[in-house]
Amino acid sequence: MGDMLMEDAETNAAQADAALAKPPQANRGTVIRPRSGWAFINVGELWRYRELLFFLTWRDVKIRYKQSLLGITWAVIQPTLYMVVFTIIFGKMAKVPTDGIPYPLFSFSALILWNFYAVGIAQAGNSLLMSSPLVTKVYVPRLTIPFASVGSALFDFFVAFSVLLLVMVFYINFSSADTSGVIVGPIMLMVFPILFLTILLALGVGTMLAALNVAYRDFKHTIPFLVQLWMFSTPAIYMSVNEPSAEASTPSVTQQDANAAKTETEVKAENPVVQNEAGGAADAELGIWAYVKKTLQLNPMNGLIASFRAALLGHPLPWKELGYSTLMVILGFIFGCMYFYRLEPKFADII
Amino acid sequence: MAPRIKVENISKCYRIGQKSASGNDPRYRMLRDVLMDAIKAPIRNLRSGAALGRVEEFWSLSDVSFEVNEGDALAIVGANGAGKSTLLKILTQITTPTKGHADLKGRVGSLLEVGTGFHPELTGRENIFLNGSILGMTRSEIKSQFDEIVDFAGIEKFIETPVKRYSSGMKVRLGFAVAAHLDLEILLIDEVLAVGDAEFQRKCLGKMDQVAQSGRTVLFVSHNMAAVENLCPRAILLDHGRLLMDSTSRDVVSTYLSRLGTTTGQRDLTDPTIARGGTGKAKFEHIELKNLAGASAGKLGMGDGIHFHTVVNADQEIRGAFINFIISDSRGDLITIIHGSDQGDTTFDLVPGKRQTVDCRLPRLNLHPGIYAVSIEIRSGYNLKAVDHVERAVDFEIIPADVFGTGKHPKKAQKIFLESEWSVTPV
Incomplete structure (x- = not known):
């Protein structure tokens, strides 16, 4: 509706132009000046080019599925295979804590969000180099190019998401004494703001990678590595990162794990990994875990994935982590776009 | 009325010649170079002092x-x-x-x-x-x-x-x-x-x-x-x-x-700013267009003959070299190539440090009035590769003339004219 109004206004202006043969739309002008330093997004310009953003996204989606044998199922296969592997390794062999959620559901709900993020930033990172004519031969707001890459990853996300919904139906009445499946409730609506935050983060990180990729020719080799590393720094994907003490719903599983860890640590107690004045080996172990956890909190994806899963399954949200991630997402988005804008004037000269 | 486009004192500078640690073109910077530069910078600062950071600018x-x-x-x-x-x-x-x-x-x-x-x-x-x-x-x-x-x-x-x-x-x-x-x-x-x-x-x-x-x-x-x-x-x-x-x-x-040096009909080609292609083993030094009377001429009448005169200097020995004159119109469309090896044996050997002149005469140039460009090239008879190539080395203008002796000119929008003999016979 808004679009139609805008277009109508434009055609009206064009007709008025033709009728009066006078310069209309003086506000539509362009002022060209040297640019340097830090700036932020030109929202008005992005809005004018919203159709281009749509077409570029549509192009990416279309091309990806046009000549592939498996077509749209690609979007589902990748997280599904990860889920199978994770279920075997982490669920069956390592028996990591999952807050009592069945492992396939636990990992799949995280993996589709992670997959969106990983594909989004990797595609966005390579997007400018892939469409260099759009940079050197015509002017479009360059931000639309990495944004469209994230947009096409979002399309994949929704395909996988619909499969996840089917899986969830299977787990709806699954809750029992020590397991919990899907609990339908209004908290589920939190999925959308959390998804929105993930999109913002993917946009911020993706644009920054895209700019770095143009500025430094060997940067593209680091992107797959970076994505891989980031996944391992996001333990929320494959295990519960809740503190054992805060584990009210499923004390049995985590308590066992903690005990096992305790005895293991007691054996190598003389190894002073962390100075702990209390001297207890179990405390030392918890100290390390707390330290690791604090470090991993710098990674906003942990909080986003844990919250996404909790909201999706109707479980209580880890509000503290989510709040922290929100802050990091906003900072990441602003910094990513500002960095992109800083390098943008040089793109056409160096790409 | 306010102008639609107003351009004021626009300048654009590109930086060239700045080398990074690995000697790569600065346009293609590598993350590796940035890291290496950061490590090397203190040492280099000590060693070369003022020479550092000399960037050539190109406006x-x-x-x-x-x-x-x-x-x-x-x-x-x-x-x-x-x-x-x-x-x-x-x-x-x-x-x-x-x-x-x-x-x-x-x-x-x-x-x-x-x-x-x-x-x-x-x-x-x-x-x-x-x-x-x-x-x-x-x-x-x-x-x-x-x-x-x-x-x-x-x-x-x-x-x-x-x-x-x-x-x-x-x-x-x-x-x-x-x-x-x-x-x-x-x-x-x-x-x-x-x-x-x-x-x-x-x-x-x-x-x-x-x-x-x-x-x-x-x-x-x-x-x-x-x-x-x-x-x-x-x-x-x-x-x-x-x-x-x-x-x-x-x-x-x-x-x-x-x-571009058009109307004088001659051009000094030793100017280093002239863009040229080829291997560079030999170079054109001069080109001159003359009429058939031997006078230098940038303007010729329709149907006149033309005489191309070039001076070539070689750095290396080239056997069986030949020259092509490429004539195109002002739009850059190719009209014809006067090919130095197709029309009889016109190949010659180039000896290092020895200048040679090459002349080519066309008895009649059937071109319409307009401006035409001559590009020239030397090719090696051995592998046919271009040794020197100068795009649009010289231009000439054809001015209208009564070529058919009828007082009528051929109509515009044509490139060449051909003489013809007609006969009309009742059967």
Whole structure:
């Protein structure tokens, strides 16, 4: 509706132009000046080019599925295979804590969000180099190019998401004494703001990678590595990162794990990994875990994935982590776009 | 009336010659280099002190100012490297100026390349929408002109075929058709007309003319002097980044052509700024055009003979070398090649450090009035590779003459004329 109004206004202006043969739309002008330093997004310009953003996204989606044998199922296969592997390794062999959620559901709900993020930033990172004519031969707001890459990853996300919904139906009445499946409730609506935050983060990180990729020719080799590393720094994907003490719903599983860890640590107690004045080996172990956890909190994806899963399954949200991630997402988005804008004037000269 | 385009003191500087740690071109910086530079910097600072950070600057444009009013069509003329494309890239916002500013009033459309953003896997229909939106058209604008675009490109039958199955000509036609239907107040056009077959070129020129007449503001960069004079009443001449002249396109074109050394009919080719190709083992030093009486002449009458005189100097021995004279018209279209090895044994050996002159006479040049360019090249008889090549080494002008002895001139818009014998016999 808004679009139609805008277009109508434009055609009206064009007709008025033709009728009066006078310069209309003086506000539509362009002022060209040297640019340097830090700036932020030109929202008005992005809005004018919203159709281009749509077409570029549509192009990416279309091309990806046009000549592939498996077509749209690609979007589902990748997280599904990860889920199978994770279920075997982490669920069956390592028996990591999952807050009592069945492992396939636990990992799949995280993996589709992670997959969106990983594909989004990797595609966005390579997007400018892939469409260099759009940079050197015509002017479009360059931000639309990495944004469209994230947009096409979002399309994949929704395909996988619909499969996840089917899986969830299977787990709806699954809750029992020590397991919990899907609990339908209004908290589920939190999925959308959390998804929105993930999109913002993917946009911020993706644009920054895209700019770095143009500025430094060997940067593209680091992107797959970076994505891989980031996944391992996001333990929320494959295990519960809740503190054992805060584990009210499923004390049995985590308590066992903690005990096992305790005895293991007691054996190598003389190894002073962390100075702990209390001297207890179990405390030392918890100290390390707390330290690791604090470090991993710098990674906003942990909080986003844990919250996404909790909201999706109707479980209580880890509000503290989510709040922290929100802050990091906003900072990441602003910094990513500002960095992109800083390098943008040089793109056409160096790409 | 306020000008539609107002350009004030635009300058653009590129940095060249700056080497990074690994000696790579600075345009292609590597993260590796940045890290290495950071490590090496303190050591290098100690060693070389002041020599550090010496960056060579190259001003692609300096202090260019002009204005264009609504409905005007302005041509930008200049030799290669004069800064034409840089100027267009600044006005389209592709790159930013180092100094100065420009104000453009109205929506700006640019056409620096035909079919930007075309994707081979997408169909013609899909690419029209994609390309149109890249050029700044709204979806409803594209929809309303869709049939016209398809019709103009002449690809109705293939509209649902992926563009990768199109011939290169079809791709170009489709790209131009989309661009030609851009309905914006300001159009910036680079030399995209030199594409497609002759018929399509004429169609493009017609469309361009229509655009220029329709009250839109057009900036047009071209080497095609005929198109410049045809489409734009006014032109500016750029030379090494400076604005040399701002006048009627007729004056600008003639100044431009005379600066190329046209009318004198001779040119010193030892000037190091002349762009040349080939291996460089031998070089042209001089070219002179003469009439058959032996006088130097940049202007010849229709049907006159012409005498090419060149001086060649070799650095290395080249056996069986020969020279080609390539004649093209002012649009850059090839007319003919006077081939040094096809027409009799005209090959010769080049000896290092020894100058030689090569002369070639044409008894009769059947060209129409107009300006023609002669490009010259030396090729090696051994592998036929170009040893030296000078594009548009010299120009000459053909002036009208009563070639048929009837007092009638052949009509315009032709390139060559042929004598003919007629007979009419009743049967």
